[in-house]
Amino acid sequence: MSSRNKILNAIAAHQPDQVAMPVIHHEQVITFENPFLQFKTIVESIGGKVVLVPTIQFIQSEIQNNKSASKYIINTVSELGDVPDNLNKLTAAALEKLDTVYIRATLGVAENGAVWVSESQMKNRLLPFICEHLVLIINQKDIVATMHQAYNKIDISTEGFGAFIAGPSKTADIEQSLVIGAHGAKNATIYIIE
Amino acid sequence: MTVALFIPCYIDQLYPKVGIATLELLEKLGCDVVFPLGQTCCGQPMANSGFSGLTNGCNKNFIANFSGFDYIVAPSGSCVLHLKEHLQDDKNPEKAHQIKNSLFELTEFLTDIIKVDTLDARFPFKVGIHNSCHGQRGLNLASMTEKNTPSFSKPEQLLKMVGGIELSYPKRKDECCGFGGTFCVFEEAVSVKMGKDRITEHEANDIDYITAGDSSCLMHLEGILNRKGSPIKTIHIAEILNSSF
Amino acid sequence: MNSKHAALSEKFIADEPRTNWHDETLWFVREKRDKATHGLPEWEQLREWASQIKNHTLSNLNAYLTEFEEKAKANGIKVHWAADAQEHNEIVHSIIKKNNIQKIVKSKSMLTEECHLNDYLQEKGLEVVDTDLGERIVQFRKEPPSHIVLPAIHLKKQDVSDTFHEHLNTEKGNNDPQYLTEAARQHLRSKFIEADLAITGVNFAIAETGGFVVCTNEGNADMGAHTAKVHIACMGFEKIIPKAEHLSVFLRILARSATGQAITTYSSHFHKPRPDQEMHLVIVDNGRSRQLGRADFKNSLKCIRCAACFNTCPVYRRSGGHSYHTTTAGPIGSILNPNLDMKTNADLPFASTLCGSCSNVCPVKIDIHEQLWKWRQEIVKEGYVSSDKKTAMKGMSYMFSNPALYRFVGIIGRWMMRNFPNLLKSKHNLWFKQREMPEAPKKSFRDWYIDHQK
Structure with a gap:
């Protein structure tokens, strides 16, 4: 017998009595008077930065400044300028020195400062992780209170990959001292468009 | 109101003053107290060591001594918890069931059944409260720092009725003292370290006494305090509630 | 070398300042957990x-x-x-x-x-x-x-x-x-x-x-x-x-x-x-399907490996993960590992005071401390316990089942404690190693009660 069947048979032989699936009542969950403010407070408490801008064009000048400082920048947002079409071909070796990446994300979560980024938004799965500075862009109206509302709004199975990202990479593995910038981005900025 | 008094074996043998205080306190509060003379032990030392199979004799003896009372009260959360969870009589499950429902730890009996709201007691000392785990987490005598629930404490509620007393908690309000039954000898090093750490936190509050609802925790802490020659003494909560300085 | 939890933790605690540091570092994590959850x-x-x-x-x-x-x-x-x-x-x-x-x-x-x-x-x-x-x-x-x-x-x-x-x-x-x-x-x-x-x-x-x-x-x-x-x-x-x-x-x-x-x-x-x-x-x-078949222990499989039970455990904080001699230490490890190898891990369910803090922090509500108690029963049933302990427990059980014998042993015991205290002050008495013995009174509570009734 294959191990698959052996395992499934053993589980079937030992299956506990039926327990009903609980109903998760969203009205029992915390709400925030000002989700934006809560989101900003949390992101800042985990080492990230939140910038409120009236329109996405306000970010363009920053990109220009970075480019003229001859930093390695990748923009994945067509509203901000040209997006190279070879992005998903770039390897880790090619991206090793990536300074900043700009990515349009789906939504932000007020309770924990996380931002949902899908594969089609990041273009290349490595980009949000291998860069030094991660810049994510969301609309203010897309800040939800908790993870419950977040999962209501997204469909995790339509694309091959997606991630909630909350602030910059961090570790506390040495004596519980918090160090920002373990393997992923050392800085995370969330632009929020009013 | 007739109350059967259960005095756990080690209190009977080593801390009779705790039994006396419990009895006097209950009598002061108007209870008719009966002490069944054939009682011994709840069986916990065997059961917690993995030998619950050896507790039949204890169960039988306990049921023989304590059947038929409306209320059974003991000055020990740990022994009460053990009986509530494990007392059994295979031939006569009703009897064990009736006992479990009549059984109360002293402080919960005072706050929930007699509903004491004043006490004629004085204890003009600085007292550190130790939350004994089985009473607190097992019998829900006080809210627990792990949980997100409203704060309360039955022992503290009673101690606040005592004149002249100054109460304090250690920094970690409900960490275990490390007694743990036979754990105190089989895991001697960890047990003593846990006790020492509780004491250090109580010492920071400059107290005269450590009190608790279980003499087992106190016996362990007393052993460590006496070894280091500390002036801090231990005292069961029943002794404070029954005191008149 | 004895590689059981009690011996390994004694070695760990021998460096007391480092033990304090370990305890405080993990308690800090427990406090952060409290703050996050109480919010x-x-x-x-x-x-x-x-x-x-x-x-x-x-x-x-x-x-x-x-x-x-x-x-x-x-x-x-x-x-x-x-x-x-x-x-x-x-x-x-x-x-x-x-x-x-x-x-x-x-x-x-x-x-x-x-x-x-x-x-x-x-x-x-x-x-x-x-x-x-x-x-x-x-x-x-x-x-x-x-x-x-x-x-x-x-x-x-x-x-x-x-x-x-x-x-x-x-x-x-x-x-x-x-x-x-x-x-x-x-x-x-x-x-x-x-x-x-x-x-x-x-x-x-x-x-x-x-x-x-x-x-x-x-x-x-x-x-x-x-x-x-x-x-x-x-x-x-x-x-x-x-x-x-x-x-x-x-x-x-x-x-x-x-x-x-x-x-x-x-x-x-x-x-x-x-x-x-x-x-x-x-x-x-x-081993998971075997654990699923153990009615008392199946819900240990709910674990999401957050380790909150480690950080809150007063024993873990003072004995370190390596004293558990297994991949998964702490309270959850002590209820998972006996399923994998009951004999080698027979000591682990005993490395606990059953204080219950682990069950209170568990985010999926595993009754960890109750399972520790139940594993102790299994381990004794399977015979993975020293014969000394077994003999002592049998003696104790016999004594507590016979009230007259219990009282007689009590009288003798207290008399010995009062008159020959040095007998108990031996290195074989693990209580006495770092703790004084309680003082033995002349009369038990029962003796007092009978006098009091007169």
């Missing part, structure tokens, strides 16, 4: 939901595992099943051989630790680079992790400094965590970039969608998985959850319980391999 009015409700989802899942495991397998395959993930650790390791090795893989990076996976995958591959001449900072530190030191979330929590920054000086040529004596972390970042960047294979664990596998979620703070799982041409994710079968919406409950409780964060930095949802990538998933039993 949510629905916390206790969340625990209840998480517990019920897990109970429901355990009672429908077959259906959810087969649904998961079907969906995952449709997503292009290659699914493997391993009955035990050996088979798990063989599967991983066969994928390595088939793809002619040389360079392997691994992010944290307690399952691969449980299966001793690194040792297995090392014997085959393959090097696995652990990429979680804590795991890399203990790997350099050839030590096992001492904590499932904070693998190097037993080490001080000076220890890490010495280790990195030796292996990464960092400045001697520089023990600044920022500096040491940066050194590890540079060192592991090069490992990521050249990796052919990334091995990761799985925090949650979703039956409904055939995908899985991996949570890290460092980003190491992503750096590996998105770089390597092959990704193998390894999971115990209990990692399955029914629906995507259930992730909301679990991601809300996991990091809050583990470190007091509202969520980990990265919660990565994998559903399909990259176009140029192979993605494998190994579903492992290794």
Whole structure:
């Protein structure tokens, strides 16, 4: 017998009595008077930065400044300028020195400062992780209170990959001292468009 | 109101003053107290060591001594918890069931059944409260720092009725003292370290006494305090509630 | 050498300042957890939901595992099943051989630790680079992790400094965590970039969608998985959850319980391999189906490996992870490990005062301390207890069953304690080693009561 069947048979032989699936009542969950403010407070408490801008064009000048400082920048947002079409071909070796990446994300979560980024938004799965500075862009109206509302709004199975990202990479593995910038981005900025 | 008094074996043998205080306190509060003379032990030392199979004799003896009372009260959360969870009589499950429902730890009996709201007691000392785990987490005598629930404490509620007393908690309000039954000898090093750490936190509050609802925790802490020659003494909560300085 | 918990922890505690430091460091994590959970009015409700989802899942495991397998395959993930650790390791090795893989990076996976995958591959001449900072530190030191979330929590920054000086040529004596972390970042960047294979664990596998979620703070799982041409994710079968919406409950409780964060930095949802990538998933039993059949212990399989029970455990904090001599230490380890090897791990359920704090912090409401008590009964039943203890317990039981004998022994005992106190002050009396004996009164309470009645 294959191990698959052996395992499934053993589980079937030992299956506990039926327990009903609980109903998760969203009205029992915390709400925030000002989700934006809560989101900003949390992101800042985990080492990230939140910038409120009236329109996405306000970010363009920053990109220009970075480019003229001859930093390695990748923009994945067509509203901000040209997006190279070879992005998903770039390897880790090619991206090793990536300074900043700009990515349009789906939504932000007020309770924990996380931002949902899908594969089609990041273009290349490595980009949000291998860069030094991660810049994510969301609309203010897309800040939800908790993870419950977040999962209501997204469909995790339509694309091959997606991630909630909350602030910059961090570790506390040495004596519980918090160090920002373990393997992923050392800085995370969330632009929020009013 | 007739109350059967259960005095756990080690209190009977080593801390009779705790039994006396419990009895006097209950009598002061108007209870008719009966002490069944054939009682011994709840069986916990065997059961917690993995030998619950050896507790039949204890169960039988306990049921023989304590059947038929409306209320059974003991000055020990740990022994009460053990009986509530494990007392059994295979031939006569009703009897064990009736006992479990009549059984109360002293402080919960005072706050929930007699509903004491004043006490004629004085204890003009600085007292550190130790939350004994089985009473607190097992019998829900006080809210627990792990949980997100409203704060309360039955022992503290009673101690606040005592004149002249100054109460304090250690920094970690409900960490275990490390007694743990036979754990105190089989895991001697960890047990003593846990006790020492509780004491250090109580010492920071400059107290005269450590009190608790279980003499087992106190016996362990007393052993460590006496070894280091500390002036801090231990005292069961029943002794404070029954005191008149 | 005695390698049981009591002896190993005595050795640990012999360095008292370091024990204090270890205790306080982990208590700090417990306090962060309290702050994060007490800030949510629905916390206790969340625990209840998480517990019920897990109970429901355990009672429908077959259906959810087969649904998961079907969906995952449709997503292009290659699914493997391993009955035990050996088979798990063989599967991983066969994928390595088939793809002619040389360079392997691994992010944290307690399952691969449980299966001793690194040792297995090392014997085959393959090097696995652990990429979680804590795991890399203990790997350099050839030590096992001492904590499932904070693998190097037993080490001080000076220890890490010495280790990195030796292996990464960092400045001697520089023990600044920022500096040491940066050194590890540079060192592991090069490992990521050249990796052919990334091995990761799985925090949650979703039956409904055939995908899985991996949570890290460092980003190491992503750096590996998105770089390597092959990704193998390894999971115990209990990692399955029914629906995507259930992730909301679990991601809300996991990091809050583990470190007091509202969520980990990265919660990565994998559903399909990259176009140029192979993605494998190994579903492992290794004793889990046996545990499922133990009515008293089956709900230990609800565990999401947050380690909140470690951080709150007063025994763990004062004895260190290595004193548990198993991959998963702490209270949860003490109820999981007897299932794997009851004889070797017979001491672990006794390494607890049954204070109950573990059950209170558990975000999926496992009755950990009650299972510790129940394992003690099993272990005695199976005979894995010393004959001395057995004899003593039988004697005690006989005495307490006979009230007259109990009173007689009491009289003799107290008389001895009063008149020959030195008899008890021996090195064989473990109570007396660091504690004074209680004073024995002349009369028992019963004696007083009878006099009082007169």
